[in-house]
Structure formats: C-alpha cells, structure tokens
Amino acid sequence: MNSLMPRALTTATMRRWRSGFVVALVSAGLLACAGTPQIAPAVQPGSDGEYPSPIADWRGSAAEILAGAIRLKTVNPPGDEALLAKWLSRVLEQEDGIESRVVSLEGANSRRAALWARVPGNGSKPPLVLLSHLDTVPADADAWTVDPFAGIVGGGFVVGRGALDAKGVTIVHLLTLVALARRDAPLDRDIILLATPDEEAGGLHGAARVARDRLDLLGGAEYLLTEGGGIQPSVAGQPDLWGVAFTEKTPCWLDVTARGLPGHGSTGGQHAAPARLAEALARLAHLDAPIQVVPSVALMFEALAPLAAEDVRSHFAQLRGALALHPEFRERFLSDPGRAALVRNTAVVTTLRAGESVNMVPASAHASIDARLLPGESCIAFTEQVRRTVGAEVEVEIRLAFDAAESPIDTALMGAIKRVAARQEPPGVALPRVIAGFTDAHWFRGLGITSYGFVPRRLRPIETRGIHGPNERISLDNLTLGVETLVEILEELDAQP
Ligand SMILES: [Zn+2]
Structure with missing residues (x-):
C-alpha cells in the first residue's frame, strides 16, 4: 500500500528531518556499505529444519523474525505466499494460547495461502481482526544499496522489501498476539490475525476470497485494523497526528x-x-x-x-x-x-x-x-x-x-485510539483520515465490519520513502512501539462497557 500523509506544518518538519536524514543513513550503514553493522541472521528459513526457536522475549525477537520473513521472497506476481504463511505459522505454533493455521484459498496445491491465527477472548464481545498481507511489490536491486531480499538488521533498522509494506505490519500483529497470549486474563473478544496473499495486485486471490467464501475466518468480527494510517511525528510544540483511515480512494x-x-x-x-x-x-x-x-x-x-x-x-x-x-x-x-x-x-x-x-x-x-x-x-x-x-x-x-466503502468514525474503537493517543509521550491526536492509496480494507467494510487503516508506527521520511521504493526499512523502535501501542489500544477497547 502506498500513502502520503498531508501535513499540517511542513517546512519546519522537513528541515528537522533533512538534517536527521544523513545521520540516519550513516547509522543504518546504507551510505557506507563497508563495515555495515550486521547481526548474524539467527533465522534461516527455507527448509523444515530451519525454523526459529520459540520466542523468549518478543522485543528481542522482533527484528530477526521480520528479517526472516523478508528472506522468504513473496513478490507478486507470482506471490508464492504459502511458504511464508507456513513459516510464520510455525513461529506461532510454539506459543501457548495461540491457535494458528495456514489457509489455502485456492485449493490445497496452490502456492498462495493466508496465515490465520487467534488469541481467544472470553467471548462476551465479537472479534477484532488484525489484517495484513504477505505479498510485496518487486524490488529493482540496482536502485538499492543492499540486497532487497537479504533481510538485513543493522543500525537500528530492518532493511528489505516488505519491511514496512507489509511484512513489518504482519510481524507487529503476530507479536501483538504473542503479547496478548501471555497476559493473565483473556480479553473480552477474540483477536484474530489474518495475513492474506495478493493485496498488491488488488486482493482478488486473497482478501476478496476471504470476504466471499471464508467468512468463518472472521468469526463475526465487529472491528478490523489494517495498514493505511499511522502516527505522523510532531513538530516542536505540536502533538503527533494519529491518522486513522476510514475510507480510501x-x-x-x-x-x-x-x-x-x-x-x-x-x-x-x-x-x-x-x-x-x-x-x-x-x-x-x-x-x-x-x-x-x-x-x-x-x-x-x-x-x-x-x-x-x-x-x-x-x-x-x-x-x-x-x-x-x-x-x-x-x-x-x-x-x-x-x-x-x-x-x-x-x-x-x-x-x-x-x-x-x-x-x-x-x-x-x-x-x-x-x-x-x-x-x-x-x-x-x-x-x-x-x-x-x-x-x-x-x-x-x-x-x-471497486466502489469506495466507508467506516463510521464515531465508534468505541476510535474512542480507544483517541484516548491512548492522548496519554502518550509525546501526546497524539487521533484524527479520521482518507488515503490516496488503497488497501484490502474495502472488502471488509463491504461486509459491515468497521475497518480502520491504522498501524501505530511513528514513521519518519527515511522510512516512508522506501514504501514501493529502494532501501525500504523500519526502525526497531517502530516495531516495538507498534506492538506495545496496539496492545494498549486493544486493552483500552476491552475496558469499554
Ligand atoms: Zn504496497
């Protein structure tokens, strides 16, 4: 998905970011390739014997799981998402309190598949779905300073195609499930992870099939959160803007x-x-x-x-x-x-x-x-x-x-996002947003599920410019922030009567 966030104040922001840009590039090892700090990849996907060990501390595992997901190439076409779905399912299988499975949407022999997982709640409220996609756009290796599919961790970033769009989202959702499963008490609602194939080509082989043939995967969900919106860092004295996408071009x-x-x-x-x-x-x-x-x-x-x-x-x-x-x-x-x-x-x-x-x-x-x-x-x-x-x-x-679909903005979920935004440091203001790109959200809005494009990541230009472009990356801080904030939002929503 591609999105450009309109800014309330641009010049001061750009000045600040521009000065930070070179520093960040150097620290990411992307200007000077020799001596790039790299953590030896602990995760080597590709065959049955090469699955990661169980997650001890999710904060410490986030970068390596994302790097492993990037190494499993899922450029669409052809997608080939089944291998990644299987790999992530194996990561989740090692966790108590999480059900997970690989869902073939086009017959058992298809190389395309979705990942589905669930942390059961106590059943008193309908589920909330965390939606992302497993496929990526291609990468023009000549324009990159590193191999787009090497899954490099260094300088505080994970670099590679899909780091942001959207394997980085899938990993934030996956670790949110891990964090929730380790809570003492269940939430009121099931939290369902759904990572589909084919979003980048319009979702006809992925989300569209779920919405048409596999409503059982959604469990009568009331809410859905997916990519499309995020946290725009503040300029001095201003709050962060938490853009919650409720409709799309x-x-x-x-x-x-x-x-x-x-x-x-x-x-x-x-x-x-x-x-x-x-x-x-x-x-x-x-x-x-x-x-x-x-x-x-x-x-x-x-x-x-x-x-x-x-x-x-x-x-x-x-x-x-x-x-x-x-x-x-x-x-x-x-x-x-x-x-x-x-x-x-x-x-x-x-x-x-x-x-x-x-x-x-x-x-x-x-x-x-x-x-x-x-x-x-x-x-x-x-x-x-x-x-x-x-x-x-x-x-x-x-x-x-397809026709546009819109979700209501006056909901308990929007209320929870607003309250969580307001109590952060720096504080944020959550606002309804229309995005120029499109995501798979419309398939689910069409079913009457209130669907917002919002992943709590505080992306800077050095990160956003990599979406569908060269040197795509996400900071380790944003991976952690994404999980912690998402858990906080789900707990806040849970506290509603
Ligand atoms: Zn995309």
Whole structure:
C-alpha cells in the first residue's frame, strides 16, 4: 500500500528531518556499505529444519523474525505466499494460547495461502481482526544499496522489501498476539490475525476470497485494523497526528490497446499500432480532472483544522469554499502531492508494451493506466471520460475497479485510539483520515465490519520513502512501539462497557 500523509506544518518538519536524514543513513550503514553493522541472521528459513526457536522475549525477537520473513521472497506476481504463511505459522505454533493455521484459498496445491491465527477472548464481545498481507511489490536491486531480499538488521533498522509494506505490519500483529497470549486474563473478544496473499495486485486471490467464501475466518468480527494510517511525528510544540483511515480512494485500472497494420519496418508504418498508442496516450494530458472536495475529505480537513498552521486553519475548516475562492491557498494546497491527490481523480500511464524487433511493426501495442478515483466516483463514468479523451482509435478496458466503502468514525474503537493517543509521550491526536492509496480494507467494510487503516508506527521520511521504493526499512523502535501501542489500544477497547 502506498500513502502520503498531508501535513499540517511542513517546512519546519522537513528541515528537522533533512538534517536527521544523513545521520540516519550513516547509522543504518546504507551510505557506507563497508563495515555495515550486521547481526548474524539467527533465522534461516527455507527448509523444515530451519525454523526459529520459540520466542523468549518478543522485543528481542522482533527484528530477526521480520528479517526472516523478508528472506522468504513473496513478490507478486507470482506471490508464492504459502511458504511464508507456513513459516510464520510455525513461529506461532510454539506459543501457548495461540491457535494458528495456514489457509489455502485456492485449493490445497496452490502456492498462495493466508496465515490465520487467534488469541481467544472470553467471548462476551465479537472479534477484532488484525489484517495484513504477505505479498510485496518487486524490488529493482540496482536502485538499492543492499540486497532487497537479504533481510538485513543493522543500525537500528530492518532493511528489505516488505519491511514496512507489509511484512513489518504482519510481524507487529503476530507479536501483538504473542503479547496478548501471555497476559493473565483473556480479553473480552477474540483477536484474530489474518495475513492474506495478493493485496498488491488488488486482493482478488486473497482478501476478496476471504470476504466471499471464508467468512468463518472472521468469526463475526465487529472491528478490523489494517495498514493505511499511522502516527505522523510532531513538530516542536505540536502533538503527533494519529491518522486513522476510514475510507480510501479507489482504483480504476485500465488497459489500453492500439491495433494497426503489422509488417516490415521498412514500409512506412503510417497506421502502426505503437504510433497510434503514443498519440492516444499523449492526449491523456488533456484529461479534465477538476478539483472536488467529497464529504469524507471535507470531514478529514475539518478535523485537522484546529491543529493546522494558523493561516490555513479557517481554510481547512471550509475546504470546498477555500479551494474555490482563494487562489493562493489553492496553489499552496495543490503543491503538496499527498493533498492534491485527495481532491481530484488522477490517471498515470504505468506500463507500455509493444513489439519485439526493431525492424518489425507489431499488430498491437498496450499500455496500462493507474487511475485513482475519489470516494463516490464511478469507474465506468471515468472510463467513458478517458475514452472520449484518448479517442476511438484505441480500446480502453477496465482491469480492476471497486466502489469506495466507508467506516463510521464515531465508534468505541476510535474512542480507544483517541484516548491512548492522548496519554502518550509525546501526546497524539487521533484524527479520521482518507488515503490516496488503497488497501484490502474495502472488502471488509463491504461486509459491515468497521475497518480502520491504522498501524501505530511513528514513521519518519527515511522510512516512508522506501514504501514501493529502494532501501525500504523500519526502525526497531517502530516495531516495538507498534506492538506495545496496539496492545494498549486493544486493552483500552476491552475496558469499554
Ligand atoms: Zn504496497
């Protein structure tokens, strides 16, 4: 999942972070590779004899379990998540008080599977699900300073593809179960861990199958927590912002195909497919994407307003009017890509494919467009708009689309997150948030389960810039903070009548 968090105050934050950035890179051993401090990997997954020993102190094991998970490559496609599910299940099997199993969602022989685990409660309240995903996006090794799949621990970080998105989330959830199972008394509700395959490709082979065929895994859950939101560190004198995602923009992924006369490269090529495709895609720049403030985004900025810089506070409180009436504010607002994405639909060409030989004109040329729509917008209507813009010479088909779903924000879980945020040091303010990326949460919102994107990690730019990028990493502090805070939130929720 990919997310950019709009900031109430940016310049001071950036200055602080920039100065810390080089220091952090050096301490992570990523600027100077020679002499990189490394802990010898204690976890060597890959065969049956190489499972980790039982967890003694979860704080001490967190980094090595995550490093081990990174070493089990689950790049999607093809995913191959079953091996990781099995490995993590073996970690959990050694714990008293946790049931765990590997769930094959596509037949017993599939190499794709989910991990399911549960710490039973006393049954007086419905379960809460901790959802994450086992697959990752690919890694362009040339852009990394270390092997993306080596699972390196050093300098206070775990580095590797999936460290944040989302193996780092799975490990925080897994260790939360371990910490809960070691409590004296059970919670009121079952806490269920669900780590699915295929999120990065839209979840059709993972979360979608759970939501359609395997409701038994959810046990009639009332709540679900997953990736998508987190803790934005404060600037001096301000509280941390705990962004709790309650809805998301939706994907409207399109395949564009141009067809033309195939033949020898020497014969002109007036009607060549690649040229037709290029012309059509160039017209995409003229796609009209007006600024719109949908109700969920208006609500988010209204909640953020009291914490925003004084000169934008009243504009955030009335975002629709402010963007329409104040050109200077509009320009400033739109200059932040994270914010700009929340007030308009976007469409980006992400792949191009045509031809195999320099002297041969191919019969067809293909592109894909990653369009993201504001909650409430229709992909069918947007696709019609794209068709009109690129012209009738090319075919435009929808590859993936779903409707936005929203969770209520006035809930006991939101209340618990708010109270836990307020008593931290530094204190935090929990706010409802709309994210420009998408997660698997919508499959479960669609079932009526209140689902929030929130993992209590206090990520700094050195960490967030690695999501889907090079040198992805998470600090050991954030792994610990994630587990401790999640346990605190679940206990706080439990204390509700
Ligand atoms: Zn992702």
